[in-house]
Amino acid sequence: MIKVVFWSQTGNTEAMADAVVEGIQAAGGEGKAISVSDISAADLAGESVFALGCPAMGDEVLDEGEMEPFVEELLPSVSGKKIALFGSYDWGDGEWMRTWEGRMKEAGAVLVAEPVICNLTPDEEGLANCKALGEALAKA
Numbered sequence: 001m002i003k004v005v006f007w008s009q010t011g012n013t014e015a016m017a018d019a020v021v022e023g024i025q026a027a028g029g030e031g032k033a034i035s036v037s038d039i040s041a042a043d044l045a046g047e048s049v050f051a052l053g054c055p056a057m058g059d060e061v062l063d064e065g066e067m068e069p070f071v072e073e074l075l076p077s078v079s080g081k082k083i084a085l086f087g088s089y090d091w092g093d094g095e096w097m098r099t100w101e102g103r104m105k106e107a108g109a110v111l112v113a114e115p116v117i118c119n120l121t122p123d124e125e126g127l128a129n130c131k132a133l134g135e136a137l138a139k140a
């Protein structure tokens with residue numbers, strides 16, 4: 001069961017998480033979208049393949065209430081893990097995701113594909129990109 005852990009305030013990143021799960025299932029795997037409030041970093045630390053989703057918040061950062069502390073706690077355990085990153089944004093240029101990707105890679109995580117970012121509500125192309133991300137995870 002591949003865990004797709006997300007934080008989402010207005011549902012855009014949650015819709016992306018659901019599409020990632022669809023992609024995992026389309027590739028014959030099992031996946032589950034899980035709100036970050038329902039899982040601890042310690043729970044995820046045992047998984048070798050997983051996805052994380054969070055929109056751009058604050059000033060080009062992760063949600064500072066839940067997602068940032070979760071990621072910070074997870075970082076020491078991500079070396080060698082096969083992961084996927086995704087999230088929604090609005091007015092920025094994706095800086096938050098570049099920063100996040102850099103942090104995960106620096107900690108030794110292996111991204112199964114380029115992060116997927118969607119402007120606000122994911123459109124059809126965005127959802128297809130999320131599905132492809134899920135497929136890449138299932139094959140990892």
Ligand SMILES: Cc1cc2nc3c(=O)[nH]c(=O)nc-3n(C[C@H](O)[C@H](O)[C@H](O)COP(=O)(O)O)c2cc1C
Nearest residue numbers: 008009010011012013055057058060089090091092
């Ligand atoms: C407090 C707050 C801060 C935000 N900061 C950024 C930002 O720095 N850059 C950006 O591109 N979008 C920013 N946004 C826009 C959100 O990333 C965008 O609305 C996104 O679709 C929300 O995803 P969600 O529906 O999963 O919560 C911000 C939104 C809020 C409410």
